[in-house]
Amino acid sequence: QVQLVESGGGLVQAGGSLTLSCKISGTPVYINALGWYRQGPGKQRELVAEIGRHESTTYADSVKGRFTISRDGWKNTVDLQMNSLTPEDTAVYYCHVIWGHLDEYDKWGQGTQVTVSS
Numbered sequence: 001q002v003q004l005v006e007s008g009g010g011l012v013q014a015g016g017s018l019t020l021s022c023k024i025s026g027t028p029v030y031i032n033a034l035g036w037y038r039q040g041p042g043k044q045r046e047l048v049a050e051i052g053r054h055e056s057t058t059y060a061d062s063v064k065g066r067f068t069i070s071r072d073g074w075k076n077t078v079d080l081q082m083n084s085l086t087p088e089d090t091a092v093y094y095c096h097v098i099w100g101h102l103d104e105y106d107k108w109g110q111g112t113q114v115t116v117s118s
Helices: none
Strands: 003-007 010-013 018-025 031-039 046-052 057-059 067-072 077-082 091-099 105-108 112-117
Touching: 003 091, 003 105, 018 031, 018 091, 018 112, 031 067, 031 077, 046 067, 046 077, 057 067, 077 091
Parallel strands: 010 112
Antiparallel strands: 003 018, 018 077, 031 046, 031 091, 046 057, 067 077, 091 105, 091 112
8 A cells, every 4th residue: 555654844944944854655657747835824735746657847836946855766755955044935835746647546645744834
């Protein structure tokens, strides 16, 4: 069974950095995309960054140039390096995986809180 476990969240001052890591277990076959989403207070869940099957990346406009998504196939992890954090980045961050060839499946992690103080 595929499981995602996030780590690395916490409290940081504005301008600081954090790295979130998501460990993927259960060895999903044919991963199509790995992504990080976030949900701020009173807001809908939104895509932050995604890395596709051929290492193509997509970023939300609000994080371009500040956040970097990367994956490690050996460790089965996907990381989100976050720099120049602002209070607007405060949210619960969720890891997400889509896998499958003819049929697609997806799974969410439990989320990790990131709080940026001004």
